[in-house]
Amino acid sequence: MLLLSCPWCGDRSEQEFACGGEAHIVRPLAPEDLDDRAWGDYVFMRRNEKGLHFERWRHVHGCGRWFNVARNTVTHEILAIYQVGDDRPELPE
């Protein structure tokens, strides 16, 4: 079971949170200019990384706010927690 540290509420158990999937997927600024292939890639295609994964979480049973987590999907080790809108953090290899 994960112990996640909400940037606003501190350490809480995974049951208080909902995972919102891969982070850093930017909504196209002009969707009407995209063809079907580019739109499908944006909506559906994912990296689904084995290992380091950047993902969005929301503290649904708490403050209700979103934040980003860098997590290893094999060991579940949480490597960084950072704000939505920030760049991917530098992580030691």
Place this chain on the structure above:
Amino acid sequence: MAKYSIFALGRNALQGHRHWPRVWRSPPPRPSYDAIIVGGGGHGLATAYYLAKQHGMDKVAVLEKGWIGGGNTGRNTTIVRSNYLNPESAAIYDHALTLWEGLSQELNFNVMFSPRGVINLAHDNHEARELHRRIYANQLAGVDAEWVTPVQLRELCPILNLDSNMRYPILGGTLQRRGGVARHDAVAWGYARAADRLGVDIIQNCQVTGFTIRQGRIEGAQTSQGDIMAPRIGVVAAGHSSVLAAMAGLRLPLASHPLQALVSEPVKPIMPTVVMSNKVHGYMSQSDKGELVIGAGIDGYNSYAQRGSLPVIEETIRAIVELFPITSRLKMMRQWAGIVDLCPDASPIISGTPVAGLYFNCGWGTGGFKATPGSGYLFAHTLAKGEAHPINAPFALERFYSGALVAEHGAAAVAH
């Protein structure tokens, strides 16, 4: 390879069972094949079998990074049914169910398919209406489905709690009589033996580490046992499909999550059928050994760890004890998870890719076991002919660009 029969059994019994032949060979990989299947689970082995059987291909290899049937084939709850909502899904799952019905004879290997009926419970009026809709859709698609009342449920599964004071009382359910369970390991072993007999090389402990692609066309695979050439490669790697896709520079619309199951200590027969509940999230059947096989849910985040988290188990056990009060003192023997590849529309992908000659069979999510024979049959057709069989045509990757999704969240086992 000796045919299994009552005479073979008698002959070997007289010889003290010392002369049974090996069930499949373990050859070193050849430098090249006509087709390579990546992934030696039920779906991959079935694909190899039907490539050899239906399409006469005798130079086929199955590459398995561990041992055959050691992934999700050995980790599921063995339920077989075809009562899906959409006509496309009814066609693909019912085709598989039809193959299940003759599979033991086809493979000369007892896969212990037991059509003992599958029941999906309704706990409120909305769910009852949704399930009625599914029954009518099934009947229109030629899939057997009927509504059963609590009185009938008492006959079909006496240990079910039908008390109207339950927090989520049972209002009735759907029954698919042709559904049931099969022996998961036997499916892998049966297909492996039958495929091997047709000349397929089953190569275990052989991990694919990369693909050789030239001018947009697949030429072979790099593996832990060296490079192997093939003009066609079919990847059937369930939760690891995205990892293999990344080796070819592709992304898939998949998310890998652990799906948990657990079994109890063995008890005498108490559970004559399969019962599933979407609402309270649990499903149960009894194995021939007497263990109660219980299916839980997925963890809510991407993971490649083959273990699930305890809150998921707790939720399911709560539901199971409420539905089947007789289980409250049972000891649970084992708990495990398999990595399932969830698709946004809860339907599978059997498809070519932008790389010519490279095909993927994935996205079966939480319910791939039931489709094993059909998935193999259709994927073999797709690989051999270079184009989809009419049954799997709606399940191409292209649907994520055209928008023609096959939404099956309501019917794909318990909701995920």
